[in-house]
Amino acid sequence: GAVPMCGVVGxxxxxxxxxxxxxxAQALAGLPKYxxxxxxxxxxxxxxxxxxxxTVSPIPNITTTPxxxxxxxxxxxxxxxxxxxxxxxxxxxGSFAYVWGVLGSDGTVNGILNKSTLDTNRFTYTIEGDAxxxxxxxxxxxxxxxxxxxxxxxxxxxxxxxxxxxxxKIPVVTLHTLGDLYVPFSMEQIYNKRV
Numbered sequence: 001g002a003v004p005m006c007g008v009v010g011x012x013x014x015x016x017x018x019x020x021x022x023x024x025a026q027a028l029a030g031l032p033k034y035x036x037x038x039x040x041x042x043x044x045x046x047x048x049x050x051x052x053x054x055t056v057s058p059i060p061n062i063t064t065t066p067x068x069x070x071x072x073x074x075x076x077x078x079x080x081x082x083x084x085x086x087x088x089x090x091x092x093x094g095s096f097a098y099v100w101g102v103l104g105s106d107g108t109v110n111g112i113l114n115k116s117t118l119d120t121n122r123f124t125y126t127i128e129g130d131a132x133x134x135x136x137x138x139x140x141x142x143x144x145x146x147x148x149x150x151x152x153x154x155x156x157x158x159x160x161x162x163x164x165x166x167x168x169k170i171p172v173v174t175l176h177t178l179g180d181l182y183v184p185f186s187m188e189q190i191y192n193k194r195v
Contacts, residue, residue, distance in 0.1 A: 001171035006183050009164045009174065010190035012117050012151055015109055017078055017184065019118040022103040023142040024074045024125050025050060028067050033142040039104025047100075060094040070127045074137070077126040079184030089179025096181045107150070112160050115147035166195035 008014050022039060029049040031042055047054055050068035055061040064072055075096070076086050090096050107116025121143050127133045151161050176188045 001173070003173050003175065005175045006177055006180055007174065008183055008187060010187040011164050012109075012161050013190050014183065014187065015105065015107070015117060016119050016123075017186065018099060018102055018105065019107070019144050020078050020120045020123050020125070021075060021099055023120060023144065024078075024137060025071060025103070027137055027141040028071050028074075033140075043104070054097075054100075056094070056097040060092050060097055062091045062096060070130065070133060073128045073130075074125050075181065077128070078123065078186065079181055080178075080186040080189055082128070083178045083185065085177070085179035089181050093179045093181070095179070098182045107144070107146070109161060113150050115150040116144070117146050117150040117161070118144045119146040120144045164191060164194060166191060168195075 023033075025046050026033075026042065029042075029046040031046065050065060050071050051062060052065055052068075053061055053063040072087075072090050075090065076082060079086075085093075105118070107118035108114065109117065120141075125134060125137050125141060127137065151159050151163075153159055174188060174191065176185050178185055
């Protein structure tokens with residue numbers, strides 16, 4: 001049998017989540033629809049708008065502004081929805097700082113692919129308890145579309161980033177922490193749909 005634990009069982013969808021985290025941060029910070037490659041030019045401004053404290057080390061501590069609290073709600077919904085441990089994972093678990101550190105990707109997954117695989121078109125961003133704010137966010141956020149066949153088959157029949165298809169030949173049980181935001185619980189939800 002097999003037991004994937006906290007695995008990237010949603011494959012390229014993990015990178016879509018990172019892109020969604022970035023474009024919603026930009027939109028909530030009131031910045032125009034910048035392409036992802038300009039993240040380094042705006043990260044300080046976005047961070048200052050969303051957080052009053054973004055301490056990564058030695059003990060993680062993230063404190064949000066009112067706008068940042070809305071952003072945390074968006075991240076909660078992107079990563080699997082309301083659940084125990086989300087707040088702890090976001091504010092002091094340390095994993096969200098890693099998400100913040102990888103934003104600004106060009107979609108080639110550090111050069112593994114030749115073209116961008118980022119696609120945020122399927123996301124509907126939700127700010128819990130704020131229907132008008134959610135609508136405004138969805139209307140203002142940059143939508144990214146993957147380049148067709150960015151994760152094409154190689155000559156050996158495999159993909160550059162393997163696709164998890166949910167076809168089992170042995171027993172499989174998966175486990176996933178609820179507070180991890182770098183490889184979030186939503187990976188399990190994606191995997192469950194495929195299976």
